[in-house]
Amino acid sequence: MGELDKRRRALFSKLKLDSALFYSGDEAGKPNPSFSYFAGCAIDTCYLLLKRRGGSLLTHKMNHGAAKEISHYPARLMGADRTAYLKNACGRGRVGYCFGESSALRLQALREKAKLKLANIDGQVYEIRGRKSQSELASVAASARIARKILEKLHPWECKTESELAARLKIEALKAGAEVSFEPIVASGKNSRFPHHLAGKTRLGEMVLVDFGVKCQGYCSDFTRCYFRKRNSRQEAAYGKCKEAFGGFLQGLSECRTGSCAARLSEKILKKRGLPPLVHSIGHGIGLEVHEYPHLGKSSKDRLETGTVLAIEPAAYYKSFGVRFEEMVVYTKNGWKLI
Secondary structure, eight states, X not given: OOHHHHHHHHHHHHOSOSEEEEEOOSSTTOOOHHHHHHHOSOOSXXXXXXXTTEEEEEEOGGGHHHHHHHOSSOEEEOOSOHHHHHHHHHOSSEEEEOGGGSOHHHHHHHHHTSOOEEEEOHHHHHHHHHSOOHHHHHHHHHHHHHHHHHHHHOOGGGSSBHHHHXXXXXXXXXXXXXXXXXXXXXXXXXXXXXXXXXXXSOBOOSEEEEEEOEXXXXXXXXXXXXXXXXXXXXXXXXXXXXXXXXXXXXHHHTXXXXXXXXXXXXXXXXXXXXXXXXXXXXXEEOSSSSSEEEEOSTTOOOBXXXXXXXXXXXXXXXXXXXXXXXXXXXXXXXXXXXX
């Protein structure tokens, strides 16, 4: 059985429904993540209709030829009246749909024009996507290798400003056969106090925080490093404590099975090392999206299990600077490992 068929079966094992509908999105080359996960291809302006025993790709005439060549599932041309086609194809029963990947207007059209009885399946879909297969882990690892290599070879002060360094990172990603998985965060000096600082015209000072990742084979990476041009005992000590916190957190994480447990563990680890409470979570799931299941918040019931990939980012933010260290890990049968 192929991987896409395994994913479809995993989905329906969690649903009390006989069909699920996924919209690809309107932008060429950037499909909605769950569509990409179950369809295995990137075709815009179409729907994937899954049934318990198969599925079909419902396409616009513009992309029908391409769909026939690359789709795992049979490509069906919807014709001029797409709402009528969808209504007939989906039938009268309830249809699973990812509300989180849909605009309000599309939801309204599917309900009112196509008369579909939609059921939100975000939770089930995200949970399935959270447990990565071996082929997915290989893609994540490839993405991680590229990003790490770029950061290891990076000499920030070859650039003059934050925005120039951010542009350099984008170019390096393209040269490596990838693309950035999010807009690079380059924060110099006091700007490093702000976790999601937007790179601007600020000249690079003695310390630079870089949060960067790439997307390769559809999967994302996410790392943060701090660079120091001159010795600064306070900043370097704080950064060192973040690295130590990462190691301590990873060691204790094997005892956690939920996101909330991970959140509580992070509080203990940071406090033990004299670091201030985080203004963001200790990390997040990562895969087709930079931030995805599981969530590591205090109230999160998301499960941590074999195949879970996380980006862990202990940090410390002060009045004059901030530091953050971020690494990616995977949960294996032998515990948590760097990916």
